[in-house]
Amino acid sequence: MHGQVFAEFDRVCALRAAGGDVLEVGAVPSADTLLCLPAIARAKSKVGINLNGPSRYADFEILRGDANALSCFADESFDTVLCNSVLEHDRCFWLSLSEMNRVTRPGGLIVIGVPGFATLPIERRASRLARLLRRLGVAHALLDPAEASTLTLRTHAFPGDYYRFSPQAVREVFLEGLLDTELHTLMLPPRIIGSGVKRRPSR
Secondary structure, three states: OOHHHHHHHHHHHHHOOOOOEEEEEOOOOOOOOHHHOHHHOOOOEEEEEEOOOOEEEOOEEEEEOOOOOOOOOOOOOEEEEEEEOOHHHOOOHHHHHHHHHHHEEEEEEEEEEEEEOOOOHHHHHHHHHHHHHHHOOOOHHHHHHHHOOOOOOOOOOOOOOOOOEOHHHHHHHHOOOEEEEEEEEEOOOOEEEEEEEEOOOOO
């Protein structure tokens, strides 16, 4: 995991007082996995899940399992659920989102990071340059594809690589139904980190 992504997860978790019982979807046995964030060092319990489990690292275990069906966990088992760079490799990511929501307690925090695409300041400058080149007679066939493109993370199969996400997708799909949502886009190509709190049932 890139150091800036790790630092941003740590910042979000510290500001939102993450802790309690913590689950990381896609945990790996290394120092840069999210279960090693300083912000959750005093968590009551920490556990990870990964298709390549089981394993143990530091003060947590990583179970073998598929995020599409977290049947090894009861409803409302965790106060904090973390997931980074997993959903782009998940053919049915919507099932994993549903499961992460199911295992989070009301009032619990969900933080998800994915590679994305976003409008970047350089794209606006490129658009102005394209208009100028059109006035100078450069063919639309050359400019249109470049102008409509955006920078994103290269494909990397673990075991597959299926998606890139927009900030709108993170806000309206990943964080749907959550309260106090936040969205942060960082780095180039963009990484998007969204967080929110699971709604408590109405009384």
